[in-house]
Amino acid sequence: MSDDTPSPVMRRIRSFVLREGRMTPAQQRAFDDHWARFGLEYQGQPRDLDTTFGRQAPRVLEIGFGNGEALAWASEHDQARDYLGVEVHGPGVGRLMIALAARDASNVRIYKHDAVEVLEREIPAGSLSEVRIWFPDPWHKKRHNKRRLIQPDFISMLATRMARGGLLHLATDWQDYADHMLEVMEAAPAWTNRLGPRAVAPRPDWRIETHFERRGLKLGHGVWDFLYDAN
Numbered sequence: 001m002s003d004d005t006p007s008p009v010m011r012r013i014r015s016f017v018l019r020e021g022r023m024t025p026a027q028q029r030a031f032d033d034h035w036a037r038f039g040l041e042y043q044g045q046p047r048d049l050d051t052t053f054g055r056q057a058p059r060v061l062e063i064g065f066g067n068g069e070a071l072a073w074a075s076e077h078d079q080a081r082d083y084l085g086v087e088v089h090g091p092g093v094g095r096l097m098i099a100l101a102a103r104d105a106s107n108v109r110i111y112k113h114d115a116v117e118v119l120e121r122e123i124p125a126g127s128l129s130e131v132r133i134w135f136p137d138p139w140h141k142k143r144h145n146k147r148r149l150i151q152p153d154f155i156s157m158l159a160t161r162m163a164r165g166g167l168l169h170l171a172t173d174w175q176d177y178a179d180h181m182l183e184v185m186e187a188a189p190a191w192t193n194r195l196g197p198r199a200v201a202p203r204p205d206w207r208i209e210t211h212f213e214r215r216g217l218k219l220g221h222g223v224w225d226f227l228y229d230a231n
Contacts, residue, residue, distance in 0.1 A: 027094025034097040038105075040084075042113040044121045052109055053082045058129035058163075061086070063115040063149070064136055068096025069210050075100075075108045078206070081129065083108045086115040116154065123161045130167045131158060134207065138174035150181050152188065159190035162230035167194070170226040171207065173216045178224035185228055194227040201225040 023031075031039075040052070050056050058081045065071045065085045075083040085108065087093050093112050100108055111118050136149045150170065158168065168191065172178050182198055185191055193199050203209070203225055213223060 023091045023094055026098060027091050030094040030097040030101070031090070034101050038097050038100055038108060038110050039093075040109050040111050040122075042111060042118065042122065044117075046124045047122045049082070049084075049124070049127055053107065055082075057082045057107075059084060059127060060130040060132065061119075061123070061128050062132040062134070064133065065092065065096065066135070066210075066212065067092045068099060070132075070134065070208055071108070072096055072099040073208050074206060075105060076103060079107055081107065084111070084123075085109075086111045086113065086118050088112060088114065115149075116157075119158060119161055125160050126163050128161050128166055129163050130169065131162070132169045132207075134169070134171040135173060135212065136177075138172060138177040148177065148180060150177075150184050152184055155184060155188050156190060159188070159230050164230060166230045168228040168230070169204070169207070170228070171203075171223065173213065173221040173223045175222060175224070178222075178226075181224075181226055185226065188228075190231050191228040192231055194229050199226075201227045 040047070049059055060074070060078075060081055061084045062071050062074075063086050065087045066089075068085065068087075071083060071085045085096065087096075087110070090112065093110055096108075096110065111122075133149065138148070162168070168185075170181050170185070172181065178200075186193065186198055195201055203223065204227070207225070209217075217223070
């Protein structure tokens with residue numbers, strides 16, 4: 001969905017807490033050696049993605065890629081498309097760059113920045129073929145629900161960055177957040193559930209089962225996937 005109207009004004013409630021943790025020496029070396037190649041510095045203005053990647057191709061954005069396991073796998077097995085990853089935690093960014101450098105990847109670029117600001121200011125309208133938001137922080141305490149990333153204003157803004165028919169793939173292992181996602185998405189006029197109203201999708205082949213997810217399944221957690229097309 002592409003238009004020339006201004007994006008909705010987003011409330012400045014962050015959906016993450018920045019707990020950096022300690023980077024390993026290898027992760028720090030990845031920043032020293034590979035950031036210039038894979039990293040994108042936030043500039044606050046629309047970015048020419050064809051110039052960034054050196055080609056024209058469909059673009060996939062993953063928000064909050066964690067340790068980068070899924071993004072590394074997807075970009076390696078789907079080299080016809082370019083991948084943008086956004087993550088605020090340094091150790092995960094470093095770990096992903098190690099994996100990308102090991103295979104000499106050319107179709108991935110990374111922001112270490114707030115995803116909402118990246119989408120608002122740097123991603124051009126109509127430029128994304130797919131957005132993946134997998135296992136975002138559920139902010140499970142009721143008083144913290146307002147911090148959840150999936151909110152009406154965010155979803156409305158995100159739709160303007162999608163190519164028509166572009167896919168939004170959500171996944172969570174927290175049932176209350178799954179219910180919240182359905183409530184927000186089913187009420188959003190810019191999006192249509194690919195499998196029918198309120199439908200939950202089986203895990204698609206392109207979303208690998210990560211270490212984090214396997215651990216949750218062993219603990220008895222459920223997992224919910226949702227696929228929505230931009231109108």
